[in-house]
Amino acid sequence: MIVLDTDTLTLFDHGHAKVQRRIAALDREPLCVTIMTRIEVFMGRAANILKSANEAELRIAIERYHHSEKLFASLRIIDFDDAAISHFGRLRNQKNLKKIGRPDLLIACIALSHDALLVTRNLKDYKDVAGLRAENWVD
Numbered sequence: 001m002i003v004l005d006t007d008t009l010t011l012f013d014h015g016h017a018k019v020q021r022r023i024a025a026l027d028r029e030p031l032c033v034t035i036m037t038r039i040e041v042f043m044g045r046a047a048n049i050l051k052s053a054n055e056a057e058l059r060i061a062i063e064r065y066h067h068s069e070k071l072f073a074s075l076r077i078i079d080f081d082d083a084a085i086s087h088f089g090r091l092r093n094q095k096n097l098k099k100i101g102r103p104d105l106l107i108a109c110i111a112l113s114h115d116a117l118l119v120t121r122n123l124k125d126y127k128d129v130a131g132l133r134a135e136n137w138v139d
Helices: 006-013 017-024 035-050 055-073 082-091 102-113
Strands: 002-004 031-034 076-078 117-119 133-135
Touching: 002 006, 002 102, 006 017, 006 035, 031 035, 031 102, 035 055, 035 076, 035 102, 082 102, 102 117
Parallel strands: 002 031, 002 117, 031 076, 117 133
Antiparallel strands: none
């Protein structure tokens, strides 16, 4: 199972050549995103709608929101399960993981619970998460 983090999903959606090639070359490996990525994207989309200053900005924000709905409808979204919640309980107090953001930590927990490969540009953020497999398909 391959899990794209939020940044990598955004690059994929915008047609980033390296990411597109790697995904096209997958041989029956399921491509997924986590519920955290979905939450992050839709929080951003909602914020853009709410801060729209005029009709043109609002129209664009709404179009982007609907585009994101279609994108997520085409992907497998993996949610929290008992194993991910247990990983969170174990990892959240590790001193060497204090600098990782909470969304990234939660994405890591879900990836760990599925023994998935996490595709991210932020390898340094995840380097201390024991057992997590991560690769950068961007740089």
